Amino acid sequence: MGNYKVEGIVLRARDFGEADRVLTILDRRLGKLEAVAKGIRRPRSSLRGACQPFSQCVFLLWRGRTLDGISQAEVVRSHARLRDDLLLLAVASYIVELADEALRERDPSPEAYELILGLFDWLETAEPSLETAHHVLRTFELGLLELSGFSPSLEACATCGRPEEAGPQAGRLAFSASAGGLICASCRQAADSSGLILLAPGTVKAMRFLSRASPQQARALRLTPQAAKEMGAALRSHILYHFDRRPKSLDFLDTVLGR
Amino acid sequence: MAFSHYPEPLARLIQEFTRLPGVGPKTAQRLAFFVLRMEERDVMALASALADAKRKIGRCSVCFNLADAEPCHICRDARRDRGVICVVEEANDLVAMEKTRTYNGLYHVLEGALSPLEGVGPEALRLAGLLKRVKEGGVREVILATNPTVEGEATAMYIARLLRPLNVKTTRIARGVPVGGDLEYADEVTLARALEGRREM
Ligand SMILES: [Zn+2]
Numbered sequence: 001m002g003n004y005k006v007e008g009i010v011l012r013a014r015d016f017g018e019a020d021r022v023l024t025i026l027d028r029r030l031g032k033l034e035a036v037a038k039g040i041r042r043p044r045s046s047l048r049g050a051c052q053p054f055s056q057c058v059f060l061l062w063r064g065r066t067l068d069g070i071s072q073a074e075v076v077r078s079h080a081r082l083r084d085d086l087l088l089l090a091v092a093s094y095i096v097e098l099a100d101e102a103l104r105e106r107d108p109s110p111e112a113y114e115l116i117l118g119l120f121d122w123l124e125t126a127e128p129s130l131e132t133a134h135h136v137l138r139t140f141e142l143g144l145l146e147l148s149g150f151s152p153s154l155e156a157c158a159t160c161g162r163p164e165e166a167g168p169q170a171g172r173l174a175f176s177a178s179a180g181g182l183i184c185a186s187c188r189q190a191a192d193s194s195g196l197i198l199l200a201p202g203t204v205k206a207m208r209f210l211s212r213a214s215p216q217q218a219r220a221l222r223l224t225p226q227a228a229k230e231m232g233a234a235l236r237s238h239i240l241y242h243f244d245r246r247p248k249s250l251d252f253l254d255t256v257l258g259r
Numbered sequence: 260m261a262f263s264h265y266p267e268p269l270a271r272l273i274q275e276f277t278r279l280p281g282v283g284p285k286t287a288q289r290l291a292f293f294v295l296r297m298e299e300r301d302v303m304a305l306a307s308a309l310a311d312a313k314r315k316i317g318r319c320s321v322c323f324n325l326a327d328a329e330p331c332h333i334c335r336d337a338r339r340d341r342g343v344i345c346v347v348e349e350a351n352d353l354v355a356m357e358k359t360r361t362y363n364g365l366y367h368v369l370e371g372a373l374s375p376l377e378g379v380g381p382e383a384l385r386l387a388g389l390l391k392r393v394k395e396g397g398v399r400e401v402i403l404a405t406n407p408t409v410e411g412e413a414t415a416m417y418i419a420r421l422l423r424p425l426n427v428k429t430t431r432i433a434r435g436v437p438v439g440g441d442l443e444y445a446d447e448v449t450l451a452r453a454l455e456g457r458r459e460m
């Protein structure tokens with residue numbers, strides 16, 4: 001009844017009507033939800049700073065008939081740096097867009113909350129570099145895919161289920177977005193081999209690790225340029241194949257990453 | 260047809276009004292009935308003003324301001340400082356800037372702002388024209404006056420990066436506490452920015 005409190009990350013903010021904005025908030029307990037910030041585009045609105053994308057805030061919400069509204073907001077961490085640097089902005093935009101796409105409304109996902117918050121902290125505290133950007137992006141993609149059930153098959157062949165070895169003496173493994181992950185030598189022959197991406201065993205091991213790692217654990221992993229590159233190609237094709245539409249932020253991200 | 264219980268010309272007028280921003284069916288009906296009660300010559304004046312505005316207003320080919328002449332009255336004005344270009348997102352931002360009566364340079368209207376989340380990339384903005392103007396020489400300073408929103412900041416950062424190799428002084432308008440605002444209600448980010456942009460008195 002009446003008001004309730006949420007602590008969440010602002011995923012996005014879109015203009016609504018003359019002076020309002022609708023925020024998509026990822027709350028730790030409730031999951032993804034939408035709320036309207038009335039009058040926020042007026043210069044005197046006290047909600048303005050708190051309702052910026054990527055900021056972590058405590059919101060006091062009132063219940064509306066169709067949409068709940070924000071009566072008070074207080075910034076916990078503003079993550080201002082993510083909006084003040086083109087590279088960080090591009091990475092953070094991609095993160096919130098994919099999270100918004102993959103998470104269902106009012107479906108609690110504390111893991112997604114912790115993942116995004118941890119990655120934002122990582123982005124803010126690290127020296128901005130292309131290496132960090134790729135490391136964070138891969139950690140996010142693997143983490144989000146894992147917790148939303150779209151994870152590629154990395155332990156076994158996606159087609160026949162035969163375990164795939166990624167030991168030091170193993171050869172390169174093949175990844176197929178249409179098959180849904182790794183694909184073994186015999187299944188490869190039956191399938192169309194045009195979209196195959198070859199991965200070194202070390203790349204597959206790093207992917208397995210990052211799928212289940214916390215941002216802190218992921219950060220401690222040393223990711224070789226080769227592994228980052230191979231993983232990036234495999235995940236890009238996997239995401240484009242399994243998501244309904246191409247992420248809007250992808251072109252901007254590629255521009256900033258210099259691809 | 261939603262308004263079919265009205266005579267056809269009236270139904271059509273109501274339908275057309277609903278195309279305007281912020282006008283729902285109720286307001287559209289009210290506006291249409293008001294038009295019916297107006298003097299015929301006032302209605303004609305309104306109709307021709309609508310058609311004229313649409314037909315005669317275009318974009319200045321230099322600065323992309325809305326204009327009824329080519330180039331626009333600002334680009335043509337010999338008293339203005341041609342060495343300074345103020346970059347704004349939309350033509351109405353230019354009007355807001357003009358109202359301050361403190362700026363005497365030229366403008367460049369981007370017709371939008373970068374929005375990674377909406378898929379609005381650099382190619383959607385009037386950036387080539389801006390680069391061309393700077394490369395042609397004679398420009399001492401480019402003032403980035405995009406909005407202090409995520410999109411506006413991204414746009415400013417992007418343009419600053421594009422201009423870096425051209426060796427032109429590039430500045431960003433200061434951000435801070437609005438006049439008539441209350442420090443107590445200013446958010447942390449705004450206050451921090453205001454502090455950064457402080458000046459000696
Ligand atoms: Zn197989």
Ligand SMILES: [Zn+2]
Nearest residue numbers: 319322331334
């Ligand atoms: Zn002009």
